[in-house]
Amino acid sequence: MLDVSPENLLRSVFHTLAYADVFDYPLTAPEVYRYLTSIQASVEEVNQVLADETLFSRVDEYFTLRGREQIVETRKRRTEIAHRMWTKAARYGRIIARLPFVRMVAVTGSLAMNNTDEGKDVDYMIVTAPDRLWTCRALVLLVARFAKLEGVNLCPNYLVTTRAMELQEHSLYIAHELAQMIPLSGMEIYSEMRRLNGWMSDYLPNALMVPEMPHGLKRAGKHSRIQRILEVPLRLRVANRLEQWEMKRKMERLTREQSSSYESYFSADVCKGHIDRHGENVVTALAVRLATVSASHQPVERTP
Structure with a gap:
């Protein structure tokens, strides 16, 4: 004990x-x-x-x-919806994992907790090789367009390179996101990311084990030979210019669109787009609930 x-x-x-x-x-x-x-x-x-x-x-x-x-029934209903979504989420995650310079793919957000609703996005956190984040993002968005034709909404809202796996924001919300995310590929990178963010244990000291893949699904294997071959031409000097061009134009647009959200951040190593200020909203809602608990959720006496 x-x-x-x-x-x-x-x-x-x-x-x-x-x-x-x-x-x-x-x-x-x-x-x-x-x-x-x-x-x-x-x-x-x-x-x-x-x-x-x-x-x-x-x-x-x-x-x-x-x-x-009443939220017990809500969870049961959402679990059934998540069960239907997971097969496609894992399949598209494996496709993304095979794209050039992708080093890790993990499902995050509501689907990672089987707590999603019809029509909700499939959120991914993606780790890329250095100096190719924005090229990777463009390729991932191309996959997302094809997924949309199948009625699947993919949201790669958080990409970092292997140089930026140590996250700068330390909070309960981010600790939960890291502890809850389910890696689909790149287990070595996932383990290194958990190690680099050891501060998580200050918030969630018991959340040490890697979440299991749900519904008997399998994680993607290691990088394929095709992936390595595709990376060769994308390492040429012209590809460097393409990366810089894509980064410049997308950062300008995204910064303009999400200027009101402090949770958004864009650089050569990070693309963090959270336009709805979800983390901030969670903190506010939690404070309200804790105040309610303090005021009214005190132990009650049993009737004899």
């Missing part, structure tokens, strides 16, 4: 459930343990807190804040 005070552990469990509640997402006991905020507790300690039914609501295997039991 770890040396964790009961008060701090209880506060952390509430915080963990409140964060998930922002996404209308009840948690199982193993998920509460994995995403326990800021405290490294044992499975037994977490289960002991969850066993007190005066503090939380439990529906089947799921735990919620009191009064939020």
Whole structure:
């Protein structure tokens, strides 16, 4: 057993459930343990807190804040939708993984947690070779156009090169995104990225294991021979000029379109487009829920 005070552990469990509640997402006991905020507790300690039914609501295997039991049905419905989306998300992820200079592809966002709705985007985080991020992005967007014809909305909203895998923003939201993302290819790069972002353990100290591929799907293999062959002409000097041209024109346009969002950032090594300020909205919604928990979600006495 770890040396964790009961008060701090209880506060952390509430915080963990409140964060998930922002996404209308009840948690199982193993998920509460994995995403326990800021405290490294044992499975037994977490289960002991969850066993007190005066503090939380439990529906089947799921735990919620009191009064939020209806989100269990929301999660079940979204899980069914995610199940239908995953096959295509994995297939297109494997296609992207075979593009020149792509070194890692991971599913992020709502689909990574099986918490998506009809018509939602498939979000990817992509790691590329240095000096070819914007070339890669153009190729990925070409794949996205073909996917659109099949009714699949691909959103490669976060690309970094292998020089920029140590993320500059340290927050609970970013820690969750890293811990939840499901790598489809480039496991060595994924492991290195987790190592470089060791600060995650300050927020999610139990989220150490690599998430499994859902529904029996397989990860992509290592770089193919065709991929290596395609990279040869794209290393020529003319390809350098093409990269600079694509970077300049896209950075100008994206910066103009997303100038109001501090979450967006564009450079030779990073293309981070978050026009809806999602991270900021999550922080605000979490603060509201924590205030509600503090005011009204206190332990209640059992009736004799």
